[in-house]
Amino acid sequence: MSLVSTHTLARTRWLLGLAAVLLFLVGHAPEAQAQSSSPAATVDMTNTLSFAPDTVRVQAGETVRWTNGSVIVHTVTADPEEATTDESVRLPEGATPFDSGTLDPEERFEHTFEVPGTYRYFCIPHEGAKMYGTVIVTPAE
Amino acid sequence: MTISLPHFFSSSRPFGQRLLRRGAFVLAALALVLMVWAPPAQAQEKMSEKEKQMLAQLQEMNQADGYLEAHRDVQQPMELLGGPLSFTIRQTSGGVFVSLPDNRTLDPDVFGTPDQPLAFTGTPGITGVPVPMRGVSDGQFTQFERMSPFGDKNTTMANGNLMLQATDRTATDAATTEDEVMLKASWEDQDGNTYAIRCCEMLVSAGPEFPTFGGVVTNHILHGFTGIGTPLMPTEYTYAAFWGMGAVLKNGEVVDKPRIVHGMLTEYVRGENYKLVSDSEVTPTRRHFHLMVAPFMPVKGEHKFQPKDVATGFELPNGMELPFWHVMFENLEIESQRGE
Numbered sequence: 001m002s003l004v005s006t007h008t009l010a011r012t013r014w015l016l017g018l019a020a021v022l023l024f025l026v027g028h029a030p031e032a033q034a035q036s037s038s039p040a041a042t043v044d045m046t047n048t049l050s051f052a053p054d055t056v057r058v059q060a061g062e063t064v065r066w067t068n069g070s071v072i073v074h075t076v077t078a079d080p081e082e083a084t085t086d087e088s089v090r091l092p093e094g095a096t097p098f099d100s101g102t103l104d105p106e107e108r109f110e111h112t113f114e115v116p117g118t119y120r121y122f123c124i125p126h127e128g129a130k131m132y133g134t135v136i137v138t139p140a141e
Numbered sequence: 142m143t144i145s146l147p148h149f150f151s152s153s154r155p156f157g158q159r160l161l162r163r164g165a166f167v168l169a170a171l172a173l174v175l176m177v178w179a180p181p182a183q184a185q186e187k188m189s190e191k192e193k194q195m196l197a198q199l200q201e202m203n204q205a206d207g208y209l210e211a212h213r214d215v216q217q218p219m220e221l222l223g224g225p226l227s228f229t230i231r232q233t234s235g236g237v238f239v240s241l242p243d244n245r246t247l248d249p250d251v252f253g254t255p256d257q258p259l260a261f262t263g264t265p266g267i268t269g270v271p272v273p274m275r276g277v278s279d280g281q282f283t284q285f286e287r288m289s290p291f292g293d294k295n296t297t298m299a300n301g302n303l304m305l306q307a308t309d310r311t312a313t314d315a316a317t318t319e320d321e322v323m324l325k326a327s328w329e330d331q332d333g334n335t336y337a338i339r340c341c342e343m344l345v346s347a348g349p350e351f352p353t354f355g356g357v358v359t360n361h362i363l364h365g366f367t368g369i370g371t372p373l374m375p376t377e378y379t380y381a382a383f384w385g386m387g388a389v390l391k392n393g394e395v396v397d398k399p400r401i402v403h404g405m406l407t408e409y410v411r412g413e414n415y416k417l418v419s420d421s422e423v424t425p426t427r428r429h430f431h432l433m434v435a436p437f438m439p440v441k442g443e444h445k446f447q448p449k450d451v452a453t454g455f456e457l458p459n460g461m462e463l464p465f466w467h468v469m470f471e472n473l474e475i476e477s478q479r480g481e
């Protein structure tokens with residue numbers, strides 16, 4: 001399982017989020033460890049329909065954290081089944097698709113990348129506006 | 142080259158060249174331009190007889206007039222093929238995009254070329270863009286030389302809320318309509334002011350200048366080359382749209398009423414950096430909802446519009462009041478069903 005943590009943490013739902021994390025720790029102890037470590041890269045989602053920075057580099061096993069710093073709802077989506085054009089998603093061979101679901105303002109999403117390669121992801125409501133991002137995952141040292 | 146021109150364009154030379162060569166014509170055009178987005182009272186005073194005549198001619202040439210004449214007095218209009226179509230469109234979280242005044246890039250597919258212009262008749266900005274109001278460079282139109290609600294500039298506002306419940310029953314424009322619309326929409330600026338639109342106390346059962354299909358239309362194509370709604374928006378497949386009379390509110394109080402409110406669920410017409418795209422660049426596989434309170438009012442008893450700024454209560458950075466609302470909702474829940 002390369003898909004590790006997909007739970008979002010809203011400030012307003014902090015307790016709920018904490019409960020979810022605890023549940024994860026109980027049910028999926030090995031996988032959840034990635035979430036407790038600080039992310040290797042952070043990406044902001046903006047009012048101007050961009051992921052900032054649009055490209056980040058991490059090592060295999062490291063986590064990227066996205067924060068919706070805008071007033072607009074966004075998603076972080078690297079699932080070809082959610083895309084309506086081929087250019088919106090690119091996954092390395094063997095990588096599992098992921099999708100944050102709807103992220104309201106101030107909500108966060110984390111994903112830990114296990115398979116090295118270049119990931120192209122997009123935002124579902126702003127696919128037409130080409131809200132794209134890239135994660136480059138290098139092999140673990 | 143000889144081309145057939147509307148009679149107020151007296152020369153047979155291509156528009157672009159003529160525009161460059163005839164200073165007087167350009168001046169007249171500029172005056173007309175100034176009139177378009179200015180308040181009507183002021184505008185009427187500033188316009189010369191010649192300019193008024195040109196505007197009247199453009200309005201008289203409106204291409205939908207014959208069609209509307211055949212429909213507007215129909216007392217028992219036909220029903221939609223397949224029966225009524227009801228739909229609900231909601232946004233319950235996330236913000237909105239608010240258009241700011243901007244120049245619109247002119248798409249040759251919609252506006253033609255200076256040699257062979259298209260889409261210039263009707264009330265300027267409503268159904269046409271007069272040729273003298275268009276920028277020209279290298280034998281092509283460049284942009285609408287006036288600010289309008291249809292451009293790339295925009296800002297975002299928080300806490301967008303949309304609730305639209307509507308039914309499309311009546312097929313055509315007519316004297317009456319069985320269509321229904323209930324719309325409540327709101328959003329908040331950075332200072333915490335809330336802006337809202339309520340609609341519709343009355344639907345536009347027959348359009349003054351373009352068809353409105355009983356006030357609600359479903360599964361149609363609007364704007365751009367269609368002549369239905371301003372050509373300054375790209376040609377766009379429209380899942381549902383309405384036109385009606387509603388109210389504009391700020392912080393819970395009505396600040397402008399009655400106003401023409403237009404909403405539509407369309408394919409996605411924005412590109413990178415939220416640029417308003419040309420016809421060939423729309424994204425047919427994504428959708429968004431547009432809400433519009435245009436800076437125009439229909440002229441009573443006449444089949445035309447005149448400019449009238451909307452009192453939005455939202456102040457632009459330059460201190461001016463935003464004279465229209467053009468707001469996009471993109472975090473949508475959509476439901477629809479056939480039958481009563």
Ligand SMILES: [Cu+2]
Nearest residue numbers: 074123126131
């Ligand atoms: Cu987005």
